Amino acid sequence: MTKAPFRVLVTGAAGQIGYSIVLQIAKGDVFGPDQPVVLVMLDIPPMAAVLEGVQMELIDCALPTLAGVEGVTNEEQAFKDIDFAFLVGAMPRREGMERKDLLAANVKIFKSQGRSLANFAKPTVKVLVVGNPANTNALVCAKYAAGKVPLRNFSAMTRLDHNRATAQIALHANVPVANVKNVIIWGNHSSTQFPDARHAKVVKGTIPLWPPTWF
Template sequence: MSPAPLRVLVTGAAGQICYSLVYQIASGSVFGKDQPLELVLLDIPMMSAALDGVVMELVDCALPLLHKVIPVTDEKEAFKDVDYAFLVGAMPRREGMERKDLLAANVKIFKSQGRALAEGAKSTTKVIVVGNPANTNAYICAKYAAPKISPRNISAMTRLDHNRATAQIAAKAGVTIDDVKNVIIWGNHSGTQFPDVKHAKVNKGGSATDAYAAVGDEAWLKGEFISVVQKRGAVIIAARKLSSAMSAAKAACDHIHDWHFGTPKDTWVSMAVPSDGSYGIPEGIMFSFPVTIDAATKDWKIVQGLSIDEFAQGKLNATLQELQEERDEALRACEESNI
């Protein structure tokens, strides 16, 4: 007997990232090959024609797990009874736009969506915020979804950065992706993020070793490696003239897959979650940490007891400062907005 369908919401569903994302969800890559789905696709009214086109394509894929596709342009309708939500739609930064203007525009979106979650979604809903600035958007969403939706059920995506860092280490060490585990992305999904491999393990030559030994180039690990991961999105935009939609969609799927099924033993992943005070990060800040996830409870825990040297502490301080500034600007915008 098949399980009951999961109701999964994707916002910004007519956009570029979602064009890759919705197929991966509907095909079983995220929730498993025996889990039926109802896919709710939300976008703004002016995108309704494009949204209809996405629906037609999903129907034409003839996917056995996809029991229903529901295109909507009404936020209240979209969030009703959802089990999982991929919040991809956000105001993109346009040429000449100040950061405060971007934050103010996104505050309106995620304040409204937080309220819609509180009003209509299940209390157990798990939420990933993909739309940038993702950490701060998730912070605002969590603020307005509470208390019905626990802040622990809302996260922001740093899995793309995690995947990028893993791939860079694998290439430099001359191994495959499966041979690298436990890289860490600390902090904000921005240019201040800290890709950290001090605690990562690499399977090389049949035995596990630390990433520094496997790579054998400390200067690269503390310099070019960090810069490559931090700037990868901009480099892809320069090359494609479009954003990194395919890899972002894959990362969002990885994030929710691991939240749904749990992480393997002795393995952690990077998620931006509300801090509990770990590693000196003030409580409530939406900060990327290494986490493990229990398969039975679907609950995450921040990995504890990792040593933070002076180099790493400086990086953590910088990304924390940026997140605190973003939070404060976003909260001021919340007070000024009329929604």
């Protein structure tokens, strides 16, 4: 491969979501089959041994797109010269908690990571915040990276809400998901979100099927 590798950071790489996305990034599903990546995985020090296990598994895969894999537990090393960041590491919701209940714990993490983006990452870095509440964490992170990394380089992964609503409509209408379009989610990525199915377009074969009587 002739292209220079991207340095791609995944935080919380020893956790459930991190573990499931590192392989997709490493094997070319995200940046393409001809784009090498150096995967940098950050987690907290108590997870160092798990991180090492993930690192060994990725090495064992012998993936042509994986130009290197690093497991680290300090932010300076993790954010150094990165081109892309998937900020997954956060405290997950426990039973009975809403996404917004995580705010106090997670604001600290995203403040610190915003500063690390500003101090150590390439100024062109693109950031996807996954840790919940994702949109609020993205705002916090962008605020602390301001002046170095432009606001437009930050995204929050709220698409899950859209996908859930689309999948539910498809199930109820008994059509493939591909036949459901124009579902909108309004509000915050927490309990004030409002799935708007009124403007949905659903077809069975070529026949429009929306709104149904049960809507």
